[in-house]
Amino acid sequence: MGLLSAADAEKVGRLFQDMPRSVTLRLYTQRLNCEGCLDTERILDELAGLSDKVKLEKLNALTDTDRREADAVEFVPAFIVSGANDRVRFYGTPSGYEFSTLLTLITDAGAGIAAAGPDVDALVSALNRDLRIRVFVTPTCPHCPRAAVAAARLAAASPGIRAEIVEAEEFPALSMRYSVQGVPRTVVEDRLFFEGAVPETVFAKALTAALPFLSEPGAEVRDLLSFLEPDA
Amino acid sequence: LKAGLIPPASSSGERSFDVVTAGGGPAGLSAALYLSRYGMRHAVLEGWQPGGQAALTDRIENYPGTGPTTGEALIGVMRSQALSAGTVFLSERVSAASAVDGGGLLIEADGGPVHARALIIATGAAPARLGVPGEEKFYGRGVSYCATCDAPFFRGRHVMVVGGGDSAVKEALHLTSFASRVTLVHRRDALRAEPALADRLLASPSVDVLWNTRLLEIRGTSGVESALLDTPGGQSEIQVDGVFVYVGRKPATEPFAGLVRLNGDGTVWTRDIVLTSHDCVFAAGDVTSNPLRQVVTAAADGARAASAAWHRLGLGG
Amino acid sequence: LKAGLIPPASSSGERSFDVVTAGGGPAGLSAALYLSRYGMRHAVLEGWQPGGQAALTDRIENYPGTGPTTGEALIGVMRSQALSAGTVFLSERVSAASAVDGGGLLIEADGGPVHARALIIATGAAPARLGVPGEEKFYGRGVSYCATCDAPFFRGRHVMVVGGGDSAVKEALHLTSFASRVTLVHRRDALRAEPALADRLLASPSVDVLWNTRLLEIRGTSGVESALLDTPGGQSEIQVDGVFVYVGRKPATEPFAGLVRLNGDGTVWTRDIVLTSHDCVFAAGDVTSNPLRQVVTAAADGARAASAAWHRLGLGG
Ligand SMILES: Cc1cc2nc3c(=O)[nH]c(=O)nc-3n(C[C@H](O)[C@H](O)[C@H](O)COP(=O)(O)OP(=O)(O)OC[C@H]3O[C@@H](n4cnc5c(N)ncnc54)[C@H](O)[C@@H]3O)c2cc1C
Numbered sequence: 130m131g132l133l134s135a136a137d138a139e140k141v142g143r144l145f146q147d148m149p150r151s152v153t154l155r156l157y158t159q160r161l162n163c164e165g166c167l168d169t170e171r172i173l174d175e176l177a178g179l180s181d182k183v184k185l186e187k188l189n190a191l192t193d194t195d196r197r198e199a200d201a202v203e204f205v206p207a208f209i210v211s212g213a214n215d216r217v218r219f220y221g222t223p224s225g226y227e228f229s230t231l232l233t234l235i236t237d238a239g240a241g242i243a244a245a246g247p248d249v250d251a252l253v254s255a256l257n258r259d260l261r262i263r264v265f266v267t268p269t270c271p272h273c274p275r276a277a278v279a280a281a282r283l284a285a286a287s288p289g290i291r292a293e294i295v296e297a298e299e300f301p302a303l304s305m306r307y308s309v310q311g312v313p314r315t316v317v318e319d320r321l322f323f324e325g326a327v328p329e330t331v332f333a334k335a336l337t338a339a340l341p342f343l344s345e346p347g348a349e350v351r352d353l354l355s356f357l358e359p360d361a
Numbered sequence: 362l363k364a365g366l367i368p369p370a371s372s373s374g375e376r377s378f379d380v381v382t383a384g385g386g387p388a389g390l391s392a393a394l395y396l397s398r399y400g401m402r403h404a405v406l407e408g409w410q411p412g413g414q415a416a417l418t419d420r421i422e423n424y425p426g427t428g429p430t431t432g433e434a435l436i437g438v439m440r441s442q443a444l445s446a447g448t449v450f451l452s453e454r455v456s457a458a459s460a461v462d463g464g465g466l467l468i469e470a471d472g473g474p475v476h477a478r479a480l481i482i483a484t485g486a487a488p489a490r491l492g493v494p495g496e497e498k499f500y501g502r503g504v505s506y507c508a509t510c511d512a513p514f515f516r517g518r519h520v521m522v523v524g525g526g527d528s529a530v531k532e533a534l535h536l537t538s539f540a541s542r543v544t545l546v547h548r549r550d551a552l553r554a555e556p557a558l559a560d561r562l563l564a565s566p567s568v569d570v571l572w573n574t575r576l577l578e579i580r581g582t583s584g585v586e587s588a589l590l591d592t593p594g595g596q597s598e599i600q601v602d603g604v605f606v607y608v609g610r611k612p613a614t615e616p617f618a619g620l621v622r623l624n625g626d627g628t629v630w631t632r633d634i635v636l637t638s639h640d641c642v643f644a645a646g647d648v649t650s651n652p653l654r655q656v657v658t659a660a661a662d663g664a665r666a667a668s669a670a671w672h673r674l675g676l677g678g
Numbered sequence: 679l680k681a682g683l684i685p686p687a688s689s690s691g692e693r694s695f696d697v698v699t700a701g702g703g704p705a706g707l708s709a710a711l712y713l714s715r716y717g718m719r720h721a722v723l724e725g726w727q728p729g730g731q732a733a734l735t736d737r738i739e740n741y742p743g744t745g746p747t748t749g750e751a752l753i754g755v756m757r758s759q760a761l762s763a764g765t766v767f768l769s770e771r772v773s774a775a776s777a778v779d780g781g782g783l784l785i786e787a788d789g790g791p792v793h794a795r796a797l798i799i800a801t802g803a804a805p806a807r808l809g810v811p812g813e814e815k816f817y818g819r820g821v822s823y824c825a826t827c828d829a830p831f832f833r834g835r836h837v838m839v840v841g842g843g844d845s846a847v848k849e850a851l852h853l854t855s856f857a858s859r860v861t862l863v864h865r866r867d868a869l870r871a872e873p874a875l876a877d878r879l880l881a882s883p884s885v886d887v888l889w890n891t892r893l894l895e896i897r898g899t900s901g902v903e904s905a906l907l908d909t910p911g912g913q914s915e916i917q918v919d920g921v922f923v924y925v926g927r928k929p930a931t932e933p934f935a936g937l938v939r940l941n942g943d944g945t946v947w948t949r950d951i952v953l954t955s956h957d958c959v960f961a962a963g964d965v966t967s968n969p970l971r972q973v974v975t976a977a978a979d980g981a982r983a984a985s986a987a988w989h990r991l992g993l994g995g
């Protein structure tokens with residue numbers, strides 16, 4: 130039995146069919162010790178069944194190690210939403226509000242949607258290093274899709290940025306490492322963080338302002354949005 | 362670029378409109394729908410929280426005319442009604458607004474200045490802070506203003522909810538599905554919440570309520586560990602793993618403080634529901650002191666503000 | 679008997695409630711939904727037009743949160759929300775209401791007296807008459823105040839619409855699907871209707887508009903045959919098969935004239951949106967002078983009246 134109602138399946142299928150380019154979901158799972166793997170596979174199977182514009186490539190995290198290392202996948206379940214680029218990935222089972230995030234990630238990739246505007250251009254040209262953005266989310270968090278999509282669109286705009294959406298409940302150790310007890314929580318390079326969601330342009334502006342701080346050596350952690358204040 | 366996201370440039374290359382609405386919650390969206398139907402050139406500066414508070418609410422049962430629904434779905438329909446009627450949405454925050462000599466308004470937003478003949482303030486409200494020690498420090502690490510978002514981190518744990526109104530009670534009920542124990546701390550001796558909710562809360566076996574009690578301090582090291590309370594029996598410290606705060610809302614009126622008169626509580630002063638102290642500025646929804654703060658009242662205020670702006674600009678006969 | 683239609687008897691065999699709402703339009707239905715959620719014993723005396731004016735409207739495009747819909751469908755959802763929340767509906771009309779010595783209100787209705795601690799007046803408005811010769815005589819035989827109801831009788835015929843506001847224009851548009859020709863007669867030189875509607879009307883090939891023109895008399899023998907007009911070029915008589923009148927509305931406040939203060943135009947005088955001159959009487963929707971008369975504003979007023987009544991009766995802490 131499908132997870133989506135017939136009416137929803139049709140709607141989503143039409144959304145996918147309208148995408149200018151196709152999207153591949155590259156899924157890493159393993160049989161043992163992975164609670165979310167089966168569910169994630171079912172969800173992605175169902176989505177891939179709705180349109181030939183969405184392809185699903187299944188990899189075994191334990192045996193396809195070369196691919197996994199090339200993709201820098203650290204946990205399972207994980208999947209890469211691969212359209213024009215490979216820079217957006219999701220760790221965990223995309224359910225609840227995360228499912229709506231997933232749909233947006235796919236349609237964005239299929240339409241080549243990226244963050245845009247002068248603030249984003251400024252970031253892209255100032256970027257002197259690679260950045261990893263992690264966004265912690267939960268299935269019941271209504272602000273989370275916005276935070277996740279903003280990170281993904283920044284990644285789509287800049288080859289140096291990778292966005293990782295992390296289902297916080299499914300990876301308690303990781304959540305604990307970043308002291309996540311509130312979502313959405315966005316963490317950049319383990320040194321910058323903020324709670325809540327901001328538009329992509331604001332995110333880009335703050336990141337540009339924070340680049341010098343990231344280049345300084347040290348383990349100090351700061352609120353990214355504090356770089357928006359004029360005195361920062 | 363998606364339709365409706367492109368700021369139209371006026372002949373002089375500036376962003377200029379008949380009416381600008383600040384805020385993209387139910388009040389702003391309803392204003393936009395009406396302004397579009399009035400045929401006015403207008404834009405919504407929706408700030409950083411498109412959809413407003415309502416979009417973040419899991420379940421809305423009391424909006425007349427839709428069955429029980431989610432905030433996201435209800436707001437989604439409102440937004441697409443406005444979009445398809447021709448509204449321009451800008452995901453920008455207003456930082457200041459002022460009257461221009463010789464007429465018109467200058468609105469400062471993230472993307473630069475915007476000019477308008479009239480302004481509708483519909484910036485709603487954000488959760489009020491308690492202002493106690495530890496609250497700021499542990500925000501995101503045990504202190505939360507959104508149970509719907511953060512409840513899963515407190516599975517099997519003991520959480521405290523501060524407040525006694527609809528929101529506090531709704532969210533405390535939501536937390537009972539996750540936490541092993543929910544302690545509601547309320548400074549009065551009765552709940553202000555509607556009985557349909559209050560009765561359900563008081564009947565819940567995993568909830569206890571501390572009446573006539575105030576939270577004084579949130580304590581811990583890397584996360585929340587305990588709460589210091591002022592109870593009728595004196596001060597006491599109880600162990601909790603999280604604190605959810607629902608003690609009202611703070612109107613988002615700072616950018617407009619120099620433009621229109623505010624009430625003592627920070628809400629925009631209004632008469633005839635939507636008129637402010639400035640002729641060409643209108644206010645709608647939770648940002649006003651209009652009685653009852655709900656989706657339906659915000660939507661009605663928005664429609665009224667749009668109608669008033671239309672008449673004010675002389676386009677309504 | 680349908681659930682929700684049985685008047686509960688009090689211990690003394692009388693019909694008595696915490697709150698009675700007079701009127702079953704959007705204002706009354708929304709009040710009922712909120713009163714039910716507040717857990718109050720209450721009844722709606724919905725008069726002879728359950729659903730109110732909105733239920734008779736063919737197409738509603740501007741209610742935030744539902745897509746374009748029919749009045750009947752929108753009101754249907756509102757009514758079933760209230761019903762399932764526990765509202766009692768009585769299809770009775772209020773003829774008088776008065777304050778009882780020692781507190782409480784006595785409401786005279788078709789089915790006998792009803793007692794209440796508080797009253798919400800949400801009786802809306804009825805179409806205003808033109809007051810011209812022939813109007814009364816041909817009512818129901820060519821003269822109508824409801825195109826949605828009577829349009830099918832004028833298939834392929836020529837009809838006249840009198841008025842220039844939203845209702846006149848909407849209903850004239852509706853009539854174009856039935857009548858072969860629609861002549862709109864308006865005493866001014868521009869429409870007051872919202873542009874989204876006005877533009878559509880003026881673009882319609884089967885509509886002609888007579889500006890600065892008044893209807894003086896409706897003529898005929900067994901039915902309407904012609905209309906005598908006062909035009910800028912002098913009097914003229916034109917042949918028509920039907921006349922639809924949309925020249926404003928008359929608030930249904932006669933039963934309450936002795937109980938609360940009325941404005942000069944017959945609407946209930948209010949402050950803070952829903953408070954009347956009587957402590958325990960509240961008013962909502964088209965029966966008030968609150969700006970903008972729409973479904974969403976009536977619904978919001980209803981919610982606010984319910985909340986005010988709840989607080990007034992001391993059940994809201
Ligand atoms: C937990 C909770 C549960 C609720 N449940 C219900 C319910 O069941 N039923 C119900 O009817 N109501 C409910 N409400 C109340 C309802 O959500 C609010 O009354 C309603 O959202 C108010 O609408 P608004 O448009 O006035 O403001 P808001 O919804 O607060 O929207 C404000 C908007 O303004 C924008 N903004 C803020 N500052 C700026 C700025 N400087 N520049 C530009 N834009 C800005 C924000 O981004 C946002 O888009 C609930 C509220 C909460 C908090």
Ligand SMILES: Cc1cc2nc3c(=O)[nH]c(=O)nc-3n(C[C@H](O)[C@H](O)[C@H](O)COP(=O)(O)OP(=O)(O)OC[C@H]3O[C@@H](n4cnc5c(N)ncnc54)[C@H](O)[C@@H]3O)c2cc1C
Nearest residue numbers: 701702703704705725727730731772801802963964971973
């Ligand atoms: C032709 C037309 C088209 C419209 N189109 C739109 C539209 O597209 N969008 C929109 O938002 N609005 C529209 N409106 C306006 C909208 O219908 C009204 O604003 C709304 O119905 C007002 O609601 P209400 O509850 O205040 O009063 P009403 O809808 O007038 O309801 C009054 C209620 O009171 C009852 N009643 C009357 N007298 C008594 C009595 N003595 N005792 C007991 N009960 C009594 C009646 O039976 C009725 O149930 C339209 C109106 C008309 C006339």
